[in-house]
Amino acid sequence: MIFDLLLVAALLWSAVQALTTPDLFRAVVLFIIFGLLMALAWARLDAPDIALAEAAIGAGLTGALLLDAVAHLHKKRREQSP
Amino acid sequence: MFDPMPWLILSPLIWATLAFVHGPGRGGRLAVACLILQLSLAAILAQQVIAGGVRMYAVGGWGAPLGIDLMADGLSTVMLLLTQTIVLPLAFYARAYFVGHANSLRYFWPLTGYLLAAMNALFLSSDVFNIYVTLELLGLAAVGLVALVGGAGPITAAMRYLLATLLGSSAYLLGVALLYGVYGSVSLVALKPLIAADAPATVSLAAALMLLGLMLKTALFPFHFWLPPAHGGAPAPVSALLSALVIKASFYLILRLWFDLFAPIVSITAAQLLGALGAGAILWGSFLALRQTHLKMLVAYSTVAQVGYLFLLFPLATGMSAEVAESAWQGGVLQVVAHGLAKAAMFAAAGAMITATGRDEISGIAGVATRIPLTLFAFALAGVTIMGLPPSGGFAAKWLLLGAALASEQWWWIVVMVVGGLLSAAYVFKVLRQAFLPVEETASFQLLPRMLEWPILLLALASLVLGLVGIEVLSLLGAA
Amino acid sequence: MSSALVYALTGAALFVLGMAGLILQPHLLRKILAFNIMGSGIFLMLVGVAQRAGTPDPVPQAMVLTGIVVAIAATALALALARQLLDMNGEMRLPEEKTGKDRLDV
């Protein structure tokens, strides 16, 4: 139960941080951490299938797509203001 | 006995996927062939429902609540027939419209196929989670279609539409999660008696979430902000599909939930609130339609207004005598059908006028009356339904709604309907007047292929004839 | 209170956080992040509430797997549109949300 409460606190903290931190890159990294914590939560909920899918798709692929978008954004910024 | 229900879902899934693999040429021909087939399937299903009442189909043979059931009653059959009837002429129209835009056409067919599969699956589903999946399929297909031709305007509209539709389906899904939590099932058939027996407060919250999400997807005032740019900015065949059918799919679900699943817990206050939002939509949408300078934006705001009439159904049919409720219910469904046919014709006609003149402002369509009289005639016929003049389907629908309002002594809805009718007459005549103005000598004019004109006339005529054969449609509705 | 219910409550909080972020944050990437957090919240609610007695329930678990796939599909489409907007307008925002200097984003 204590582990669950800690995990829940970490989940909420990473979600709030991902939504409010000023730096976009940091926000995406926090979102990936959030995804991995979600995978842990699924494991705690006796849902190993979702844990696998969440880690691979929710954190992994979504994270990769978001990181790529941030990189694209930064590239555009540099082009606009050399 | 042959059962058309699974085929109505499989056919568009199959042709959409094959159209993606094979490319636009063969894909387009396959699509048209399958659409003709689907229209006959829907007709067969209608006959079966009239003869034998509600039909169920247990996918996988398990049956609810373990498996997923398909269900066809009068209402879903009307929606299925309407959908196939509108899409077939629009398919011919789209082939002519996208000539010379190979890349758009390459993806138009698969996206339209999935859109159609989503709608047919939605109308046939009797499982709230399965409906969520069809809603997402529908939303993503619609967004893909809006963004099809690109450009800053449509892409922005598509993005806004996507965010709105995702917020809507998320609210719906949370409602489904709560329902599963309370009752342990997501089947409409299993849930209905359970809700009637005992509904804790959580169920009311679930109902509010699901209805709000669907209202956002139906673009009911004040959630209409995403609709005009999306419907006005999309290519004309897409605008026609979206305005005529896609928003009706989520409205159909609202009807299904309100009068079926949540019937034991809905209140007259909530119904009056929905009616008030509908009245707001009629007045505000018509007013803004009148102020538009671009043809397709005018037609799009007209959709915002016409959606309002649909929601007048709730205060007129909730908690009233059976006779009044019957009349309101018939009027509401007839309005869905009439507006679907008329708005498909109107958007298609607007697209044809824009193609012919090369300009999308209302001021640019001068001379249309002499150059493409057939298209303008179709636009005017559709306008008759939108205004609600006899003998159109729109008249029959609004007459039934007026009758229900009179019988239940809710005169305020009558005022709204009359004012809305006058405003819609004003914006339809604003277009017609401009079309009859003489052409400037310098204006260039493109000749239209026949297939860009005749399907429109067909749709407009259907919306008019509906006023005469409305009884047939309503008898199908009563069969269940 | 079972631990499944703790997760369900967390799900409710995540849904609210995500919804507020989706509506209030003007930057499209943040809206997309918020949508995903909101989705995770719904999934936690679905499974957490269903398993509140402590026994695993494969039905909502399968539904969540479906939901995760739908969410990545929506996310990818949203990112594609956001990137097009960036290339055309130089910004990842909807035009009506361009004002507001007090916003948190780069």
Added chain:
Amino acid sequence: MRTLLNVTVLFLASAFGLALGWLILDLPVAAVRLPEQVTAQLEMSGVVHPVTAVLLNFRGYDTLLEIAVLLLALLGILALPRHVSDHQHRPSSANPVLQTLTRVLAPLMLLVAGYVLWAGAHRPGGAFQAGAVLAGAGVLLHLAGLLPAWATPGRTLRAGLAVGLLVFIAVAVALMAQGTLLQYPLSWAGALILMIEASLTLSLGLILAGLYLVLTDSGVQK
């Protein structure tokens, strides 16, 4: 104006969250017990793992539509008009160590995907997880500069993207000849589900990788 909106939304959202939390603390016992029904019918489903049984058999129709959603998203992205840069986009940072590593890892991931797929019948795993592993291999190959981003998929690739959905539909239709849609005969259920899952894995891998490979090079060039 903006601040007012913020405060209103935050207030409403927290009020809603509190109501939601309070309500779910006080739920009655569910009237329908689906887990028991799943356990009771598990033997008839052709697989041993309950989640796979729900996903591919009891609620297989959901999964069929869900594959369509995923394919549709990729289609929607491909449909956006874009001018892909002429040179094949490869990350410049591809270093030899990463490349060598990838050459070893990619076949390994293929094996893992095969195992996860096969294991899905008995324990956690299945087409989705296996497809995600495949997609991961694809992304890794791209990052190592060994796989170019996609411009427009050719016909073979399109067929590969669609094969999962098409096989699923074909099985569903074939089964209709002797019963209803997606009703597996008991003796064949396991084999048919594995066949669907195998083709799904391929398509899911391609589609998920495609989401990344199309997006990563989708700039509108002026």
